[in-house]
Amino acid sequence: MAESTDRVTAAQASEVTDLDLVRLAQAGDLDAFGELVERNRRAVFRAALAAVGSPSEADDVAQEAFVTAWRKLDGFRGESQFRTWLLSITWRKAIDRRKSITRWLKLAASPSRDQAGEDMFDVMERVPSLERTQDSALESSELQTQIKKLIGTLPRKLRDALLLAGTGEHTYEEIGRMLEAPVGTVKWRVAEARRVLKRKLAAMGYSDE
Amino acid sequence: MSNHTYPRRLLDDAIDRAVHDLAQRDPRPGFRRRVLAQLNAAPPRMSWVQKVLVPAAAMAAVLILGVWLRPSPAPTQMVSTPAAVPQAPQRPPVTVPPEEAKSPPRPVREAARRIEHKREPGVQFTFGPPSQRVVATSVSNALRAPRAIDAVPTQQIADDPPAALPLIRVAPIEGPAEITLKPIEIRPIAIAPQTR
Numbered sequence: 001m002a003e004s005t006d007r008v009t010a011a012q013a014s015e016v017t018d019l020d021l022v023r024l025a026q027a028g029d030l031d032a033f034g035e036l037v038e039r040n041r042r043a044v045f046r047a048a049l050a051a052v053g054s055p056s057e058a059d060d061v062a063q064e065a066f067v068t069a070w071r072k073l074d075g076f077r078g079e080s081q082f083r084t085w086l087l088s089i090t091w092r093k094a095i096d097r098r099k100s101i102t103r104w105l106k107l108a109a110s111p112s113r114d115q116a117g118e119d120m121f122d123v124m125e126r127v128p129s130l131e132r133t134q135d136s137a138l139e140s141s142e143l144q145t146q147i148k149k150l151i152g153t154l155p156r157k158l159r160d161a162l163l164l165a166g167t168g169e170h171t172y173e174e175i176g177r178m179l180e181a182p183v184g185t186v187k188w189r190v191a192e193a194r195r196v197l198k199r200k201l202a203a204m205g206y207s208d209e
Numbered sequence: 210m211s212n213h214t215y216p217r218r219l220l221d222d223a224i225d226r227a228v229h230d231l232a233q234r235d236p237r238p239g240f241r242r243r244v245l246a247q248l249n250a251a252p253p254r255m256s257w258v259q260k261v262l263v264p265a266a267a268m269a270a271v272l273i274l275g276v277w278l279r280p281s282p283a284p285t286q287m288v289s290t291p292a293a294v295p296q297a298p299q300r301p302p303v304t305v306p307p308e309e310a311k312s313p314p315r316p317v318r319e320a321a322r323r324i325e326h327k328r329e330p331g332v333q334f335t336f337g338p339p340s341q342r343v344v345a346t347s348v349s350n351a352l353r354a355p356r357a358i359d360a361v362p363t364q365q366i367a368d369d370p371p372a373a374l375p376l377i378r379v380a381p382i383e384g385p386a387e388i389t390l391k392p393i394e395i396r397p398i399a400i401a402p403q404t405r
Contacts, residue, residue: 030248037241045236059236066244140223143213147227166228197224206213208220 018082026073033073037066040083043169044090047178050163051094053152061097065090084177087170091178143206150200154193161189 018039024032044065049058069086076085151159157179164175165186172183179186201207 030245033248034241034245037244041236041240045240046232046234049234050232053231055234055236058234059240062236062240063244063247067247070248143223144227144230147224148231151227151231162228163232166225166232168229168233194221194224198220201220206220208214 019078022073022076022078022082025070026076033070036082036086040086043083043167044086046167046169047087047090047164048094048097050160050167051091051098057097058094061094062090065093068093080177084174087174087178143201146201146204146206147197150197153200154196158189158193158196161186162193165190 016035018036021032021036025036041062045058045062048061048065049055052058052061065086068089072089076082151162154162160179161175164170164178165172170178172186175186176183181189198208
């Protein structure tokens with residue numbers, strides 16, 4: 001398929017900055033916007049996942065975020081990074097989804113599922129195998145199960161900060177913009193979440209030496 | 210309850226591992242294709258010119274239509290109804306008593322009525338003798354102010370039988386009376402030189 005000379009080719013894509021792609025997309029270049037989707041899909045998806053807890057819902061939210069960004073692209077002036085702007089949209093969409101009444105009705109209709117999502121705690125497929133004895137592996141698996149359940153019981157502000165910091169895709173500045181909190185507050189929330197988890201684990205019999 | 214003791218770092222590592230497990234997931238394959246499919250199905254994005262001009266043009270059209278279709282103001286109707294108020298004979302409008310006029314009174318248009326005219330004592334005419342039109346200030350001699358909207362000449366009041374109270378009728382407003390001002394004559398004042 002012949003490429004248009006005024007479109008971004010695959011070879012050129014890696015050399016073009018996000019801002020250049022945004023300018024092209026603002027002019028109507030859908031391929032340029034597609035490249036922006038490719039570059040930011042993981043960060044957007046993981047941000048949505050931290051809020052809604054379910055991969056299928058996070059996929060929907062991430063798609064909605066990109067569609068909204070496309071519609072509002074003329075409003076992006078370049079004062080901040082495109083990614084930061086996009087993540088703010090994503091987080092708002094995710095929170096709206098989390099608060100939506102239909103979501104609660106779905107969860108209430110399926111009581112067998114975990115509150116955090118349908119396969120959020122599918123532990124047996126997710127726990128990485130460690131080079132331990134069978135007993136310690138089971139113990140580790142049990143510990144992971146407990147920790148994941150306790151993460152689901154954390155206050156939302158602490159849980160959101162902890163999960164966003166754990167995505168590996170977001171800087172503290174980006175997390176601060178999403179949560180509308182200073183960087184120092186975000187770091188405190190992450191540390192506090194870990195302290196709360198350890199206290200609860202200790203109450204369950206899991207403690208540090 | 211079984212007691213599990215871990216080295217300090219191990220518990221932190223276990224928490225990290227759980228968080229990464231929950232948070233470090235990827236979307237299903239074909240995410241870009243799904244997003245672009247939604248964008249292609251969505252209506253085309255409007256440029257900022259369209260977003261601003263189209264609503265502005267619509268508002269302008271509504272305003273123009275509203276002004277064009279606005280009904281013209283109707284003339285003021287008389288308040289009194291024929292059944293309630295018996296018709297009184299029409300009186301010719303006379304607004305200036307004869308003893309005050311320095312020149313013969315000019316005929317006044319029937320439609321021109323002097324609305325309630327109260328004269329304050331002790332104030333001089335500023336713009337010359339009174340004409341039958343709007344006067345700026347009061348008179349040198351006090352006058353009885355006519356109370357009715359339709360001014361009645363003094364002679365006619367004396368001739369009319371005093372039995373019934375005068376009827377108040379609200380005449381239609383024909384518009385403001387024409388205002389004419391006499392030009393001001395500035396005469397130099399001769400000042401006699403002072404003698405010591």
